Amino acid sequence: MPDATDERPYHHGNLRAALLDAAERGLRDHGADRLSLRDLAREVGVSHAAPRRHFPHRQALLDALAEAGFMRLDTALCTAVAGAGDDFPAQVRAGMIAYTRFAIDNAALLELMYTSKHRPGATRIVAAAEAPFGRMRDLILRGQERGALQAGDPERIGIVLFATLQGIATLINGSLVAPELLDDIVDTAVEQFLRGARPPA
The missing domain is CATH 1.10.357.10 (Tetracycline Repressor, domain 2)
Known part of the structure; x- marks a missing residue:
């Protein structure tokens, strides 16, 4: 059975900002160790591959959060x-x-x-x-x-x-x-x- 996230859209109006907002909420609620690109993709409603357009890996996301x-x-x-x-x-x-x-x-x-x-x-x-x-x-x-x-x-x-x-x-x-x-x-x-x-x- 295919992954449910495969049925979600690849594109998002402002995916990078949405991912950073979701990541900051997750950071505040659960800490950095529990952040994952797949979970964030599910939260913002896109396919699990979509976040990698902006963040090739988890560390890139954390770095972007710190920079912002x-x-x-x-x-x-x-x-x-x-x-x-x-x-x-x-x-x-x-x-x-x-x-x-x-x-x-x-x-x-x-x-x-x-x-x-x-x-x-x-x-x-x-x-x-x-x-x-x-x-x-x-x-x-x-x-x-x-x-x-x-x-x-x-x-x-x-x-x-x-x-x-x-x-x-x-x-x-x-x-x-x-x-x-x-x-x-x-x-x-x-x-x-x-x-x-x-x-x-």
């Missing part, structure tokens, strides 16, 4: 910082809120993004990751130029900021801190970060 995740993170940071006006502390707060909300809303995706980035040969993912991290680096450089942050290697300051953001997201994702406390926690983190990183008097 970094692009979305960059857009979220850009929008947040641009909407904060010219006030540097407000820009820092907006960037921190945007990152932690993304990390909380997309925990499984963020984990995939970071693990995929360090996989050998993942040059497209590394390039995509440069945008959001470069945006945060630019924010630190802006603070240094304005005298709000101490001079020196912006990477060292950035590591402290990144560790703070990851820590907040981990606590909330681990149900150790209630999600509704996010804004207040970020306010405290911004105040402590700016106080600790300001130039010596």
